[in-house]
Amino acid sequence: MEGVVEEGTASRRVNLGRPVAGKTGTTNGNNDAWFIGFTPDLVAGVYIGFDAPKSLEKGGSGSRLAAPVFNDFMNAALAGVPVSQFSMPTGMKEYRIGLHTGMVASADGPNAVIEAFKPGTRPPAAMATIEDDGMQSELSPSVRRAIETGAPGLF
Numbered sequence: 001m002e003g004v005v006e007e008g009t010a011s012r013r014v015n016l017g018r019p020v021a022g023k024t025g026t027t028n029g030n031n032d033a034w035f036i037g038f039t040p041d042l043v044a045g046v047y048i049g050f051d052a053p054k055s056l057e058k059g060g061s062g063s064r065l066a067a068p069v070f071n072d073f074m075n076a077a078l079a080g081v082p083v084s085q086f087s088m089p090t091g092m093k094e095y096r097i098g099l100h101t102g103m104v105a106s107a108d109g110p111n112a113v114i115e116a117f118k119p120g121t122r123p124p125a126a127m128a129t130i131e132d133d134g135m136q137s138e139l140s141p142s143v144r145r146a147i148e149t150g151a152p153g154l155f
Contacts, residue, residue, distance in 0.1 A: 001021035001022060001023060002019065002020070002021040002086070003113060004021065004022050004023055004024060005020050005021060005022055005037070008024075009024040009061075009062070009063040009067075010022060010024050010035065010037075010062075010063050010067040012063075013063055013064070013067035013068050013071060014035075014037065014067050014068075014070060014071045014074075015071065016039065016071065016074055016075060016078065017083070018039055018078070018083040018084075019039060019040060019083075019084075019085055019086050020037055020038070020039050020074070021037065021038055021039075021086070022035055022036055022037030022038065022067075022070070023035070023036050023037075024061065024062030024063045024066070024067060025062045026060070026061040026062045026063075029055050030055050030056045030057060030058070030059075030060035030061065031049060031050070031053045031054065031055055031056065032047065032048070032049035032056075033047075033048045033049065033056055033060055033061055033062040033064075033065045033066050034046060034047045034048065034062050034066050035062050035063070035066035035067040035069075035070045037067075037070050037074065039074070039078065039084075040084040040085060040086050040087070041078065041081060041084060042074065042077060042078060042081075044070060044073055044074060044077070045070075046066040046067075046069045046070045046073070047066065048060075048065045048066050048069070088116055091118070091119035092116045092117065092118060092119070093116070093117055093119070093122070094114050094115065094116050094117075095114070095115060095117060095122060095123050096109075096112050096113070096114055097112060097113060097114075097115050097123045098111060098112050099111040099112060099113055102123060102124065103123050103124055103125065103126070104122075104123045104125070
């Protein structure tokens with residue numbers, strides 16, 4: 001969730017000068033917008049919308065409306081609070097995954113990020129999507145190597 005602030009939808013709107021993570025949100029028709037964010041020390045959520053459903057108009061998104069309010073609040077609330085880092089819970093494992101596939105990415109693959117996974121879970125080895133022209137499948141680099149080299153095993 002740090003990626004939302006570092007390079008995602010809130011990257012131009014949230015700058016606390018400390019580790020921060022969060023999630024933007026916008027409903028269909030731009031009727032509601034929100035940003036839920038947190039640092040290792042504080043969690044805050046901002047909701048923007050009308051009591052009676054009404055569009056917030058073009059640009060009425062969580063990143064454009066709610067994230068700046070979150071940023072202002074957190075900068076004031078954390079003024080004078082020492083900067084602390086997020087810590088990973090015991091047992092978590094980090095994998096380099098593709099931004100667009102969510103599958104394990106090769107060490108030199110472009111468009112990849114490091115993500116943490118709970119014990120007993122890992123990124124998928126294959127992905128299938130339904131496109132206009134039928135099913136499309138993609139294999140992770142490790143599965144593709146195993147198939148191309150004739151390595152035995154179940155896939």
